[in-house]
Amino acid sequence: MLTFARVSRLLALALSLFLVSCAEESPAPAAKESRGSVYRHAMDGAPTNLDPTQADSIYANFFAVNLYDTLFRYKYLARPYALEPNLAEELPQVSADGLIYTIRIKPGVRFNDDPAFEGGRGRVVTAADFVYSIKRHFDPNVRSMGSWLWAGKIVGMEEWRENGADYAEEVPGLRALDERTIQIQLIQPFPQLAHTLTQGYAAIVPREAVDHYGAEFSLNPVGSGPYRLESFDSARAVLIRNGGFRKEPFSLAREGFNPEQQSGLGLEELEGLTPPFIKRVEVEFINEDAARWNALVAGEVDFIKAPVSQLDSLLSSRNPPTLKPEFAEQYQMDASLESGLVFTYFNMSNPEIGQHPDPEVDERNRALRCAIVKGFDWQRRNEVFYYGIGQVFPGIIPPVTPEYDATQSFDYVTRDVEEAKDLLVRNGWTEDNLPTLEYGMVSGVTDRQMFEQFRSFMADIGYPTDKIRPLTFASYGDYARAYQNREIMLITLSWTMDYPDAENTIQLFYGPNASPGSNNSNYDNEGFNQLYRSSATMQPSPLRTTMYNNMNRMVMEDCVAISGLSRTLVLLWNRDFTMKPDRSFVGGSYFRFVQAPGDPDD
Amino acid sequence: MKYLLRKVSNSLLLVIGVTLVSFVLMVWFGPDRTYGLIGKNPTQEQIDQVRRQLGYDQPFFARYLDYLGDLATLDLGHSDSSGESVSALLARTVPITLALMLPGFVLGNLLAMILAMFSAWYRGGWLDRLISGLSVGSMSLSFLVIIIGLQVLLCTPYGLNLFPVRGWNVSDFGSYLYHVTVPTLALVLVSIGYNTRFYRSVFIEEAGRDHIMTVRAFGASPATIMGRHVMANSMAPIITRILFSVPLVVISGSLLIESYFGIPGVGKASFDAITSGDQPVLKAVVALTAVSFVLVQLAADLLYRAFDPRIEQAPENGSARA
16 A cells, blocks of 8 residues: 555656656756857836837837937937937938928948848838838828827828828828938927937838738748848847848947946947847847846846846945945946936826816915925935836936926925925815815725825825725726826826926926827926927037026916936846846947847957 | 536626626736836927827726727727737747646645644644744745745855856756755745645544544554545645636736746736736736636536436536535
């Protein structure tokens, strides 16, 4: 008869044999080592689609700028960010009135070989391809997420769309003058135009591939970028170096190398080498913090954005963020501010808390919003949710923009409970007549914790906790529908900037952009609107910066938002790799400059 | 023939019922995909246009009839998120989930049956108490804790560092074992407690019956009693439990396993479709699940008969006789 002891011994033996045999048969040793010219990049999210018209997330944008060419990109190392020609021969020639942009593209650049082309061989990229690629955004059948960048800006584009989006019809403001010359004519000056042409949305696609693959073009990218796609699914994507990519030797000077800040990265060795250096990029999509961290320490990926939950064990100091010695031996770190902000809008179209036609009520509502702003503790928000390394700043111009004024007063983001209480009392607000606040959020632990923290801040200024209610939504889409339909009083959002110009955040408060547009506060201040209209067509200048800062002050005086904080992203990578990663405006363009250990410039 | 016709018609009704209920849930309670498909500064016209493209402007029953028509013609369409053909998506992901889940599913059930037999045979003894205690322990552990714990123990330098933390680069049997081992252990650990408790109660009930007492009195060995008599007579609940788990294993997969181990199976695809409101994928998954349950029900009917000859074909009035 089988006894328990015999059975347990047998089971233990079987399990041991199974584990050992699996491990021995496996390619474990090779998989655990850093492998030559392969860069394994972990992303904390995944694109669903590789069509540039859908490049709405930083993840999708990473792929678009690697698989396709854009006319411009940002210099790899220059901070503040600076434009650099990519497929374009040089930066655009702009007419004196700022309305006509002329751009020449480099000769002889070819799309990758693909069955979509006649004979399977990729053809030369032309100016007409750029024209076609931008027109796609205005084709009602394409469902572009990027058309807003150029909507109402290019002469004749709206008419082209309204007339049925016939690609054979020319758009007067978007023409290919010859094989290599693009001309863009604007309705009014748009100083950020060249910046928008760095984005994945502006990637250049061949019409043959769009026609050939139809709905599945989104999974079969055919571009002329530094990499081409080998495989893509919900867990990983593999990119292979485009052997035919144009040969442009790396230049530290051209890329904006700053020896004082970047000398420890080994970038000097790259001078004169020809990118893309890495033959194969394996991108792992790892949403879960624990799995991403385990993958790094197990040597299965070479790069991660460090989870906030690991920062305590990772860093020896917060200011400046410094790696503990045991990690510094293995990894390089970059701790940079995000190109964006987190903030909470008040819904200014809500009569209980927003703007009001009756001046007296309007002033009382403003006092209520200002009391809430003064009661909000940004330092604690930063400590609890961002490890204390985010940067709190007053208003809506994030520190990463060149227009940011570091000398301005920080009163707006300095908590003052007594002042908040005083504001409420002076304006006749009592526990009984305070309105019930509806705080919108997507269902999730962190969002709920943030809500509870907000509620505790408000309790400190005397706001009854039962008058602050969560409105929870199952998905971001549902949340967006609610705030774009003006159904929520307090809207907490993060905004990732599209280009390094504060106009991109200021337009979030421009009256005509009200919901369902990007101004989800529905703030409408004629003085602000006039300043915005005037500054929107101006090239960068001290005067424009002053106007931006005046608009910033208006938003704060009217207490339109509890704002803001830019998060610090801690990027961690295997020391063997020579690189300066970026999740901001350079984005995925840096892949071409990643150098693996011992990887020759072949 | 009548029996078969009745089964088929019942199955069709079941499929229609399941798809209708699911469709109601999808349409009225599912996420609105519109706002995930528009840019940062949309106009009302763009919003309306996307809603038209998604069919949101159509009456409910028109949409449901379209859905049934698509199913009848096996035209599953393309994913709203990725643009991939839904058929291709299922063909790509279902085999991965099967290969991922089956070892854990089979081992989790087999080991549980063995443990449950010992537990039932030594009912009330120290071995029974030990197995029951361990089962409760297994049931108390969070799946997430098991996954992360195994990853740390078996896949990182903090532990044995024998297996990959994640991935599914399967090219041969060796690489399959390399990638499937830790997920399988996680599945076994999380399911073995529930399974053992279930099978134990089934075996105990069966072991207390008169015919088992008779066999015992006859002097049969424990292995004969448990294997030939208790097990064989417990097959109906065992078949029910196993078969009705199969569609969930195949179609739903295990979201946590696939997410944490970076495996592109149908579980993660379904979850992504649910959270994003990707209705073409969701509709296909729902239909596939409903059809799988129908097939499982048919298979269960046949197996009941094979294991229990007393079950006869039901008469016209629909009642079965044992």
